[in-house]
Amino acid sequence: MSDTIIVWFRRDLRLDDNPALEAALRAGARILPVYIHAPDEEAPWAPGAASRWWLHHSLESLDGALRARGARLWIGQGKSLALLRRLAETSGARAIHWNRLYDPATRARDTEIKQQLRAAGLDCASHNGALLFEPWEAATGNGGPYKVFSAFWRHCAPRLAEHPDPIAAPARIPTVELDGGATVAELGLLPRLSWDQGLAANWTPGEDGARMAAEHFLAGPLGGYGKLRDHPDRPGTSRLSPHLHFGEIGPRRLLALTRAALPAPPTLGEDAFARELGWREFAYHLLYHFPQTPEHPLDARFADYPWREPSDTELLERWQRGRTGIPLVDAGMRELWHTGWMHNRVRMVAASLLTKNLRLPWQLGARWFWDTLVDADLACNTLGWQWTAGCGADAAPYFRVFNPVRQGERFDPNGDYVRRWCPELARLPDKVLQQPWTATNTTLARAGVGLDLNYPAPMIDLAQSRREALAGWERIKTTP
Numbered sequence: 001m002s003d004t005i006i007v008w009f010r011r012d013l014r015l016d017d018n019p020a021l022e023a024a025l026r027a028g029a030r031i032l033p034v035y036i037h038a039p040d041e042e043a044p045w046a047p048g049a050a051s052r053w054w055l056h057h058s059l060e061s062l063d064g065a066l067r068a069r070g071a072r073l074w075i076g077q078g079k080s081l082a083l084l085r086r087l088a089e090t091s092g093a094r095a096i097h098w099n100r101l102y103d104p105a106t107r108a109r110d111t112e113i114k115q116q117l118r119a120a121g122l123d124c125a126s127h128n129g130a131l132l133f134e135p136w137e138a139a140t141g142n143g144g145p146y147k148v149f150s151a152f153w154r155h156c157a158p159r160l161a162e163h164p165d166p167i168a169a170p171a172r173i174p175t176v177e178l179d180g181g182a183t184v185a186e187l188g189l190l191p192r193l194s195w196d197q198g199l200a201a202n203w204t205p206g207e208d209g210a211r212m213a214a215e216h217f218l219a220g221p222l223g224g225y226g227k228l229r230d231h232p233d234r235p236g237t238s239r240l241s242p243h244l245h246f247g248e249i250g251p252r253r254l255l256a257l258t259r260a261a262l263p264a265p266p267t268l269g270e271d272a273f274a275r276e277l278g279w280r281e282f283a284y285h286l287l288y289h290f291p292q293t294p295e296h297p298l299d300a301r302f303a304d305y306p307w308r309e310p311s312d313t314e315l316l317e318r319w320q321r322g323r324t325g326i327p328l329v330d331a332g333m334r335e336l337w338h339t340g341w342m343h344n345r346v347r348m349v350a351a352s353l354l355t356k357n358l359r360l361p362w363q364l365g366a367r368w369f370w371d372t373l374v375d376a377d378l379a380c381n382t383l384g385w386q387w388t389a390g391c392g393a394d395a396a397p398y399f400r401v402f403n404p405v406r407q408g409e410r411f412d413p414n415g416d417y418v419r420r421w422c423p424e425l426a427r428l429p430d431k432v433l434q435q436p437w438t439a440t441n442t443t444l445a446r447a448g449v450g451l452d453l454n455y456p457a458p459m460i461d462l463a464q465s466r467r468e469a470l471a472g473w474e475r476i477k478t479t480p
């Protein structure tokens, strides 16, 4: 009888190009595929509500794919270490393979598990299934981590060509039958009150859904990605972020697909896309080297920034509900609430309004995104929030405050995006759509808009609040 190896699935919910699975199969073993639901072990960043919804469907999809190959997903709940130990005993497994995670809580847990299981005589091996480059592979001239994206990517991009080809999913998976285990439904990941219709209408979680989304992107938006990726009014990006987060498609496969889809030498679109994947790599690089950053600013001077009292919950709630009175921001926050996703350009603008104009601590926004995004990812979310708040890895020599009106005029020039998510403004002329407070009463009345009646007046004076944000920066910028 051949050996048994446990493959512990986590955020690598796929069979294609899965290094842990591949290594176990290469060893000629029977595979016991396992998923353990242990949100406490991810605290304080246990998956939020939108992520749990996604996870439910992704696990069902993985189980289906395993069953189609003769295996099934054994699902457990509780302490990972205890469960893995018990599973190894009952199945007679001699080894456990998994793909690495990089957030501080799961890193510490996995290190502990590796030590304990090795001490118990089990062979444990971790692999890279999530990244193009391990966070420790890139180092500056003096051996430290990068803090500037362009330098990081200059180091990494030439090495992209060195990647081995991704590994195809196995046709069959020899397995060992084990009784017990929970069903996906028993994990209770779905909401009790059904608020998830918008998610279901917009997404197909799972490996097949990831492949479909990738193919759709390759056949269309990829060609114009360099030009259109900043436009929330156009379907110009891949929308692969939740699939990447849950590991339903690996970055190596994605890169290989984009390379194959475009003529050589790479077009602007392809390079721009690889570069965005590079931002994801950079986010993991930063989180790995600065594990305090989900809570604390990378730039320590920001500990003294004059943030507004977080107890001012009315401002936060208006922002969360898309009732700020700033159309582009409201459109984004409503898109997020409805679909679990927001376009990157609008994420930056919405985050800038919260942290710069409203001067609310960025951690509040990061938490809201964490709960509502289907792609909530500790590395990328932390990078995005710190970058926008100005306390992260941004090489700009000035304190950036996005002007949401100009951003709307530039990236949503016909107002399609704002009109879609703020239909009460739909009949306003383009000229005032991004700033209805400048419209005359006649224009407003003709368009059926009543400020503070069916659409809020702006909750903040953009120019004045910008000046205050800059003054706050002046106060801390020379702090040693």
Ligand SMILES: Cc1cc2nc3c(=O)[nH]c(=O)nc-3n(C[C@H](O)[C@H](O)[C@H](O)COP(=O)(O)OP(=O)(O)OC[C@H]3O[C@@H](n4cnc5c(N)ncnc54)[C@H](O)[C@@H]3O)c2cc1C
Pocket: 229, 237, 238, 239, 240, 241, 242, 244, 245, 276, 277, 278, 279, 280, 281, 283, 342, 343, 344, 345, 347, 348, 351, 369, 373, 375, 376, 377, 378, 380, 381, 382, 383, 384, 385, 388
């Ligand atoms: C405040 C804020 C919060 C964010 N929170 C998250 C988050 O929780 N999870 C998340 O995946 N992304 C986050 N981002 C980054 C970015 O907005 C999303 O990755 C992107 O919008 C996903 O859409 P897409 O898949 O169509 O991207 P595409 O443009 O198609 O890019 C392809 C992939 O590259 C990666 N990528 C692209 N841009 C970035 C970026 N700026 N930083 C890191 N990776 C990037 C993503 O994995 C993305 O799926 C955040 C950005 C900001 C400004």
